[in-house]
Amino acid sequence: AQKVTQAQTEISVVEKEDVTLDCVYETRDTTYYLFWYKQPPSGELVFLIRRNSFDEQNEISGRYSWNFQKSTSSFNFTITASQVVDSAVYFCALTSGYNTDKLIFGTGTRLQVFP
Amino acid sequence: EAGVTQSPTHLIKTRGQQVTLRCSPISGHTSVYWYQQALGLGLQFLLWYDEGEERNRGNFPPRFSGRQFPNYSSELNVNALELEDSALYLCASSLGEQYFGPGTRLTVT
Numbered sequence: 001a002q003k004v005t006q007a008q009t010e011i012s013v014v015e016k017e018d019v020t021l022d023c024v025y026e027t028r029d030t031t032y033y034l035f036w037y038k039q040p041p042s043g044e045l046v047f048l049i050r051r052n053s054f055d056e057q058n059e060i061s062g063r064y065s066w067n068f069q070k071s072t073s074s075f076n077f078t079i080t081a082s083q084v085v086d087s088a089v090y091f092c093a094l095t096s097g098y099n100t101d102k103l104i105f106g107t108g109t110r111l112q113v114f115p
Numbered sequence: 116e117a118g119v120t121q122s123p124t125h126l127i128k129t130r131g132q133q134v135t136l137r138c139s140p141i142s143g144h145t146s147v148y149w150y151q152q153a154l155g156l157g158l159q160f161l162l163w164y165d166e167g168e169e170r171n172r173g174n175f176p177p178r179f180s181g182r183q184f185p186n187y188s189s190e191l192n193v194n195a196l197e198l199e200d201s202a203l204y205l206c207a208s209s210l211g212e213q214y215f216g217p218g219t220r221l222t223v224t
Contacts, residue, residue: 033212037215043203044216044217045207046215047212047214050211050212058154085186102148103148103150103160103213104160105157107157107176
């Protein structure tokens with residue numbers, strides 16, 4: 001069975017704090033892809049990153065960084081020096097197999113950044 | 116480049132009615148996905164269309180159906196609406212990663 005767990009329902013931080021959003025996944029496939037999406041209050045899901053199962057290299061994009069560890073089946077997302085505009089619901093998602101297929105989403109983590 | 120577009124933005128229907136939601140993918144994308152985001156249920160996969168054919172279907176009753184047109188746009192049809200169909204319906208298109216539209220918020224009263 002495929003599953004994505006985001007144990008943190010809601011996180012509140014003050015601006016400029018660093019924050020890490022956890023994501024744990026389950027799959028029996030050896031080839032799979034992991035994603036993070038941001039959903040601001042407007043409702044639209046904004047694509048942030050895609051990683052494949054063969055690439056465990058961590059990635060940094062500006063204030064965003066991702067830590068992929070197959071040993072712990074985790075794909076955590078860190079925002080450095082958080083800003084009020086980072087306030088949103090963040091979803092981790094998984095798709096398995098060689099073909100683009102349905103995304104299996106976690107339940108999301110609501111991040112609130114206060115000024 | 117234009118993103119995924121969906122129409123209408125909001126919709127209010129009565130239980131038992133039928134509704135059609137529309138989605139236009141990003142130019143060049145042949146795959147279209149539909150997801151339902153209902154309160155308390157998270158994001159659930161509904162349907163996947165590629166090259167005009169239904170490729171996969173989520174765990175939803177047959178009254179949820181759709182189609183994809185030759186220009187790759189798609190429709191989602193929901194018959195015999197129930198109160199629990201109230202949700203945000205999101206469409207995505209893909210050539211690899213899925214890019215989402217703004218969604219259609221459906222309220223069933």
